[in-house]
Amino acid sequence: MVREFELPDVGEGVAEGELVSWLVEPGDEVTEDQPVAEVETDKALVEVPAPVDGTVRELHVEAGEVVPVGTVIISFDVEGEAPRASENANDDAVSEGATEQPESEQASTSEPAGDPGATGADAEDAAPPDDRVFAPPRVRRMARERGIDLSSVRGSGPGGRITADDVRAAAGGESAGETAGSQSQSAGATAGEAASETADSTATGTTGETATESAATATADSSARRHETPGQVESADRDKTLAAPATRRIAQEEGVDIDAIPTDEERDGEAFVTPEAVREYAAAQRQAQEADREAVEAGEPVGTTGADFAEGERERREPFTGVRKTIADAMVESKYSAPHVTHHDEVDVTELVAAREDLKPRAEERGIRLTYMPFIMKAVIAALHEYPEMNAVIDEASEEIVYRDYYNIGVATATDVGLMVPVIEDADRKGLLQLSSEMNEVVQKARDRTISPSELQGSTFTITNIGGIGGEYATPIINYPEAGILAIGEIKRKPRVVTDEDGTESIEPRSVMTLSLSFDHRLIDGAVGAQFTNTVMEYLENPHLLLLE
Incomplete structure (x- = not known):
């Protein structure tokens, strides 16, 4: 029988993890509690043990991919174990060649073309299960001290994680997105919102500019950015992006940051990126870099800001995560x-x-x-x-x-x-x-x-x-x-x-x-x-x- 294994909650408040490496391959025999993968969270590098004795059937996640807790990462062939009800239901759905989407997603937008097999659950892969609360220990402590029930707080952090500002907003009777004076970034911001600006920050470069004015300016900039030529595409710089796992794989293969891809599409109020948007953005970046290389060869001056540098030239970029x-x-x-x-x-x-x-x-x-x-x-x-x-x-x-x-x-x-x-x-x-x-x-x-x-x-x-x-x-x-x-x-x-x-x-x-x-x-x-x-x-x-x- 086939036993699917989901990424477990490897620590309090951990909503997602990067699968650093697989310790097994398809066909390998494993025993219960044998480490099968290494997962890096924002707290530590941990080994994920096998839940059963059996044979590795399939690895569902590539090394280097960031996956939310609860995502199926590996399947085992287990002798004598009856299939679970959820597995039977999944097999039936696959055999019929169709998967059902939640009504909320059917009402928003259809599944992007070119991404077969992606379900509504895949599109919402950054959202935590309804019965799970993701919050760091210090945030949980803050909530206890203020008498806040975390299950009633909507998290604005990555993967639906509850931040300190979410708790402060809940204590003040506001949602995280309504708190103009918040010092943290609003992960519910769309591509056109100033997600990294705070009400008391002077990082905008305009002395005395209010949070409302900053957000309006950022919205206008984002609107203009969406109409730029391919060689002028800039980073959308979001905190949170919804995308199907296959889309995220394409972004990883293309070497682009999925949070930097401009998009007008939304799912449940969050920015949603399709495979086509990833490919267009990657093509635009390659085009811009090629143009710069040609200009350099021709002896023309080239701007040296943003992502215009080709890999290995004067700048090196790494994700600011973990x-x-x-x-x-x-x-x-x-x-x-x-x-x-x-x-x-x-x-x-x-x-x-x-x-x-x-x-x-x-x-x-x-x-x-x-x-x-x-x-x-x-x-x-x-x-x-x-x-x-x-x-x-x-x-x-x-x-x-x-x-x-x-x-x-x-x-x-x-x-x-x-x-x-x-x-x-x-x-x-x-x-x-x-x-x-x-x-x-x-x-x-x-x-x-x-x-x-x-x-x-x-x-x-x-x-x-x-x-x-x-x-x-x-x-x-x-x-x-x-x-x-x-x-x-x-x-x-x-x-x-x-x-x-x-x-x-x-x-x-x-x-x-x-x-x-x-x-x-x-x-x-x-x-x-x-x-x-x-x-x-x-x-x-x-x-x-x-x-x-």
């Missing part, structure tokens, strides 16, 4: 939500360096690589005990300060796809070796892209080590909604004035480390930030005090 886009969104939200202040200082860690050197061989005997980070974690936790404001968070909906009596320390980690923050839970209850072992494990998993979304959530304070790449001072951005983040600089040998027990002063070379503490000035005063840093310094200067923690 983890990199998630990091960018988080950074913007943090900077616009929390007024940042950064306090800098230096600490003499000569005794800490000596203590680590003494303990390192003992840790190695247990198979653990002991770094300075566990010592710094213990010092930070001790300071958090004394200054609970640094471990707090502001509940903006109820206008309350939430003091957290648990200590989950995030460790900012550089990976080949951007910055990730693995979390060590209940760090205050663990010793140096256990902290070191767990930290090494999650950091390596983050760099290998095998870390689970749950291991990247729930931190109450974050530490980032800029010294690993030779830095001293920084102005780190808070891992919002946390109240603070501490950047650790490189340990360097520097001359320092040292006072002996008898009061005699002398200049000696000492090991010195820099500290850069960024904090939310709404919650933390400058004096508290400085006192917190001084407490961290006290424990790092005298590591034997950590034995008391």
